[in-house]
Amino acid sequence: MTFTCKARAPLFSDATIARAAARTLTERRLWRDSHLLCWVLMPDHWHGLIELSAAESLSTLATRIKAISARTVAVAAERSGPVWASGFHDRALRKDDDLLTAARYIIRNPVRAGFCARVGDYPYWDAVWL
Template structure:
């Protein structure tokens, strides 16, 4: 069976997991953990993505991020390539450093993001290498608590917990103390079933009606049809767009495919659809 296609679109949130080749401890030396985090930070500033959390363990690492200008594939190629060159040179070796391609789990929104962040930060505790999340130096937990370590974007997460920053930090600490036995690695999409259906790759769905034909089925006039296709945001076109999205989802098109046909991002399509 071939590899599943990546689900990638601008603004997507991912839980990324990358393991060492053959489960080797490629981060056994703390200086190697620090070097990886330096590469992640430089890549974040150079390629423009939002980083919400990370942890670097002995034989693997986790990232929680949101893509912006560049696709996830380019981001991970840069990070892993830079680290692999450093690792092979430092230890005078050659060959693969990482185990195949990384795993990227698509996350619906901030409700699920919080649970995954807790899972990432509690990785050292679950593995028995740390008594608490704060005891482990190579995760973003301490940056949330006291802005120590490599920087991450904490605002979105803390704003989800409370408007007042001190109250948000209290709730964050409570969240990190909670245990959760959910396996956030053994899945491809984290979210509601309806969201999972909208992001299925094209190869997994049967023959579908063309998107332009679906748009015409909404009852839009020829002039309205042309305006929608041109990306117009006029208010009277909204009902037709919502009908088009609903019909297209029934045909198993992805958010990205639906949006590209009428000049919207995948996030904008989802926001318009869920407000119905």
């Protein structure tokens, strides 16, 4: 399943805030029984490919991710107020969808946006296949 959370403002253009958000969004305890397969943090959103645990709903996972990361970002940004826009966007992968194709699409976001020429030049992404 692909999963996208929009930020209320392009907070993640700031390296200190982006590093804090990336550290928090990838903490294993945040994901519990679900698995984060790949992710990219863009200036105005976070996009991930996840394997959702049967034990929890996407809504519950999204609420936890956004709440915990918002606290970290607020401290790093030295500001209060909402970090994430309400809701999220998700797309379930069908059985015939290729996981690696979905992962490549996600991590190529910075290249498509013109932030870098190669994915490896962008600092805020990762994938379990590396």
